[in-house]
Amino acid sequence: MSNVTASTRATVPVWAWALVALAFAALYLITQENGSLVGATAAEYIHEFTHDARHALGVPCH
């Protein structure tokens, strides 16, 4: 029955949490980056390229 699987657990290695941190860094880059991590020109390009998605995803944007 279901309690057979309920007692088992996939262990989460450190590298998996590192992947999660990387995913959040990537999400920051596409939803928030406005010049604090990359150069101003690159940041403006990222902002304009992801502009419509930022509005659609509901993250604060300019």
Place this chain on the structure above:
Amino acid sequence: MRSASPATEMGIGYLLRRGLAAGAAAGALAAVFFYLVLEPVVRRALVIEEARGNADGGGHSHEEPLVSRSMQVFGGIVTVTVAGLLFGLVFAVVYAWSRNRLPGGSDFGRAVVLAGLGFMVFTLLPGLRIPANPPAVGDPESVTRRTLIYVLTILVGLLIVLALFALDRALADRGYDVPRRAALAVAGAVVGLTLLFLLVPGSPDGIPADMPADILWDLRVASLAMLGLLWTVLGVGFGLLLSPRTRTAAAAEPAVAG
């Protein structure tokens, strides 16, 4: 008896592959919704922004676009898809971590419960406290403050969920039955959410007078719908990808017993 534990089959790599697959599907479907439903609303708002720029004497930065309009639409599709993929990655790891504590009875049920929690914490709460805005709304001066409110809302929501799970475990250890624990969890959620809305401030921005209410409404509803679609496909897709294994194991059980 079954000697092989399902955990050996459900390692982190197994979950990550399924999380990425479900996330890609969720992102792609959300991107279709974005193109069909959200882009037209964004375009309506850009007309307002342009009219404002012309009234100011054309001093707006959109005069000489760094990225063309069609490239922005393409960029939006790519960004929404990539966001779905990243959600899927995080979802798989959090699922591996929280699987034993999630209610739902099966892997499918647990995946849907986790997606529901994710929708509430990462979409609905910030969507209510600091709603999405179309272009031509939003004061560039206050973007840092709005981002802090956005992140704070998500963190407090996360804290509420973790606190409720800890409360439930403490009550279970004390022998409380399920109905009483469920009632107390609902009461705790009401208290937590009330505190969130009392303590975390709303958006400092007003809505400009030239922004029609229907554009604002359409964009906010469409944004919530797109993210709701994304979470639904992610949770249901991830759950379905885990289900064949569970079903095969259940089907194999009588044969092993006999």
